[in-house]
Amino acid sequence: MINDSDLDSIDWSSMGHAYGRADDVPTWLRNMVSPDPEVRERAFGKFYSAAHHQGDVYPCTTASLPFLFAMADDPAAPDRASVVELLVSIGSEAAERVDGIWMAPDGTESTAGADSSALIRERGEAFVAYASDPDTLVRGAAIPGLGLFLDDAERAAAVLRDRLKAETGITERLLVIETMADLALRLPAAQAPAQEWLGALADDVTTDPDIRLAALVQRAHCVSQGIDADTVPTAIALLRRITPEPEPVTDPVTDPVTEPVAESGDDEERRGNASGPCTCATEPAPASDVPPHIAAAFADLERHGRAHAPTTRLLITFHAALGGRIADRTALLTEQLRSPDHATRYDAIGMAKSLIGSWRGDHTHLVGLLADCLSTRDAFTTAAAAEALGSLGTGLAEPAREALAAYVAEHRVTHRPDAWASPHPLPRRAHQEAVLALAGLGDERALPGLLTALDTGTDAYRAVNAAGRLPQCAAELAPRLILRLAEADYTREWPVISPPALMSALAKLGDPAAVPALADAVRGAVRHKQTCGAAPALDALASFGTRAAAALDVVRPLADADDVTLRMAAIRALWELERGPEDVVPRLKRVLDEAGHHDTYAVLDVLARVGPPAAPVLPRLRRMVSEATVRHPGDAWILVHGAPALWEIGGEAEADLVVRSLLTAWDANGSTADRVVACLDRMGRSAAPAVPRIQAALAGPGRRDDGDPWGRSADQDEELLRTGRAILARFGLARTEGKGGPTGSAGGWSGPVGRVHGPVRR
Incomplete structure (x- = not known):
């Protein structure tokens, strides 16, 4: 356990972290071994956010290492797995930053990255002990350290081979195989024995298919030149053998869930329909002090960082190893997106989006598979698929146009006509994402959803940008946007509906009826000294050209404004409105x-x-x-x-x-x-x-x-x-x-x- 006198003997105030002096680090270290789980959790969180901020390694991080090792070595210490995980994170980041220079508060340079890396490597053997600990969580946290911190390639490879034989849990066994690949990539002396071992595992028909698949993928990760015509078909065959059957689940429209759901049968009585009110459960009200668009942004971040299928991490590695082999990756994604396991299908959506977004080619087939994921009986997967389609842009998403329109129409019938404003979070998000993707294609069948948003105010901030993609519907959309712009509060720093977004949408719609409202917006923003609101309003006026000449009396005085950005926006508008x-x-x-x-x-x-x-x-x-x-x-x-x-x-x-x-x-x-x-x-x-x-x-x-x-x-x-x-x-x-x-x-x-x-x- 931590020795308090040793901890107090360090001059922490002479060091710093991401948010200032490091005086608070010893308190965090002490609290990491508190008997109170909440205290420990806060301590780890504060250490990560300050002393290990975004992977940074400071002198105070290096000074903490002996105490972290003392905690990890003590069988009686609570949360030893979290301690070992922190050590591995510091060591891996330090190894990548050994050449980095950190400036101490007194202006001196620090080699914290190199110092931390050297110290952890000196204790490399400790990870051999942690990796064989009776606690499964400690072993799982320590295994990556065998590939990162043991510099004797032969010794490290032998330890990993032994660990695979000793481990019984699939998670730990897969981690051992991944670590062997990391070792081979780090130490040239480990490459040949690691590749030979991985190859033998991949080819051994008596070995469990999940281990064979992991070995096949990690061998490809180590040596991409070794990928041949049989690699992907073999991987697909193994994937089929380990894919679990989908579990029966309740109807996602009536029972809120937060994970991918399998398709289930229709139940019109419980689902609700266009002839009556929706009977589905409502979501809890958000905290009153958190704007809905901010809460939604954080929810998106949390959702996008989550994996649902046990094979996901492995398949992401496989796609990275395949790189620009488009045909091979498309074949693999076809298997993933058609998998009977709903979690596998869901996680494949992000991989398909990444492939289409990174590599050129004819991706019509993949776009079609994404469109096939749209289902009124699987809101979670539908939302992800629709979001992915919406991110692709007009040309690439075109093959999914009719599928998106069909989903939106069906959902309004089987769920409720104002599905955009559903009180149930999952169907609402799925419907909104599909409407936004359809609007991105310029399809006016997205109009009912956008009108619901603007009329009810439910997530209206999400509809504004999409509205600008439907100029053919300007007669219905422009008046609603004008009304929202008239209600804009320029005293708020982070309004729910951004006035510049409203201005941009009105400019794209091109309805001259917006000119007076935009001129008023310029006046209002200038009155509240909001250049960030006035300049976009001037740009929107400029988009109307001479049709906005009536606003010249507002624009011309600003062409002499002291603020250069505001003055420039006014000059730009002056040219477009007057052409002088x-x-x-x-x-x-x-x-x-x-x-x-x-x-x-x-x-x-x-x-x-x-x-x-x-x-x-x-x-x-x-x-x-x-x-x-x-x-x-x-x-x-x-x-x-x-x-x-x-x-x-x-x-x-x-x-x-x-x-x-x-x-x-x-x-x-x-x-x-x-x-x-x-x-x-x-x-x-x-x-x-x-x-x-x-x-x-x-x-x-x-x-x-x-x-x-x-x-x-x-x-x-x-x-x-x-x-x-x-x-x-x-x-x-x-x-x-x-x-x-x-x-x-x-x-x-x-x-x-x-x-x-x-x-x-x-």
Whole structure:
């Protein structure tokens, strides 16, 4: 147990953690062994959030290690499994941060990562003892440490082989196999014996199928080159052998549940229908001090981090090992999404979404399987499937359109006509997700749900953005959004319904009846000194162009506002409403003289909208783009805002510099690809020098460019592909479909490539 005198001998105040000085760390360590479970739980939570914040390792974290080991070594200590788990977490994170530098409160540098890693490795043998502890929870927490902290590869592999023989629980046995793979990936000396052992387990027909599947997956995880044509079919066969039969459950519409539910028979009397009131149970009221959209956001985070099937973690590893082998992964997901086990089906939805969102290809089959998961008898799975479909965007989700519409219509009949506002949380969420996905496709069959939201106020914040996707329904939606905007409270920091969201939706609907309400919104936001509300309202007015000219008396005074962001939004609106370059261009030049980077981007975008009448700024603009082209990569965003302005104002005479600057930005920062390709498309045949770069971007199997840390959404990447193909078609280049190699990549481009290198004209 902890020695208090040793604990008090440390100068904790000289150290810090994520939230300040570390004086409170010894209290947390003492409370970790409290006889009160709630005290222990709070102590662990505070240590994780401060002394091990998001995986960080501080000097106080290192100083805590001897005391944590003392707790783990003491059989009488409570929650030893939690202590061992904390040690493993610190050790694994420290190993990844050994080169990191932490600044102490006195400004000195600290090598806490390297110090913690070295200390835990010195105690590596302790994890051998923990991994054979009589307490199953302690063993489960310790097993990963055998792969992380034992530096003798032969010794570690032998211990793991022995543990597999000794363990009887499937969870622990699977963990041993996973740890062997981690060991092989960490220590080169362990690779050959680990792969041989995993291969023998995978091929042994006398071994339990779950162990064989784990060994097969972990071998692929260690050596992806070893994946062959038989790997996935073998995995599917093993998965079928271990898939449990679905358990009978109660009807999810009448009995609230929080986990995936199997399909069950209809029971119209209990379910409720369109002819009478719903009889299903209501959810408990949320805490009065927690806004519903905040509570929903946290519920989403908790839900998305949960796995329901015992094979889920293993299959996620398998998909990662398969990478860009699209055909193999699609075959595996087909098995998962058609599994008789509802938990397996549910967890497969996220994996399918990840595949479609990360890799290019024809995913029609997978989208169809996601659509098959829509069922009025399984609200939990339906919500996840509909959410996944809604995230894919218009093009990719199109094959699911009719299934979404059919589900929404059926649910309104079998449950209640105002299903969006159901008092039962699961059917309500499922219905809402399906309506939102349908609205994302621009389908007016989503309208009844959105009207229910806006009329009743039930989760209306979720309907606002979707409303903007249905301009054909503006006559019904715009008045409701206008009413909500008129009720906006600009004194609240986090309103339930965001005024900027309402403004954006009204702009997308395009109904000029919104202009007076938007002008009033500008006045209200300015009156309450809310630039974050006034600027979006001005942008919304700008979207109406000269149809919003009646609002000029509101816009014009703000074009001289002290706040540069507000002034810039007003100038942008002034141009769109009046189209007077003699007034706007001098204002843009003045903002350019004093603007920071983001305001500079805004100026450049408006200059591009003004076009040739902005010729007086052309020399300065040309100089700015030329200098940024030399200074990249830090100026990539200046380039993708400045080069389009240079093209729109100067035209063909600036084509060479525009293309060079766009390609420079693209190479420096893959996140700029969308803007780059959009400008190249507008340049027509003057974009010829960029053709090889576009060909290379479209040929890759993945949706992420090199140099793009965030990647593009599937919808953004599909738009990039459409625009890029249109540019190449302009030069007579046709896409050739290949048979696909191990990564599933297909073909390239053929055509008179040489001709694009000659003289071109706009």
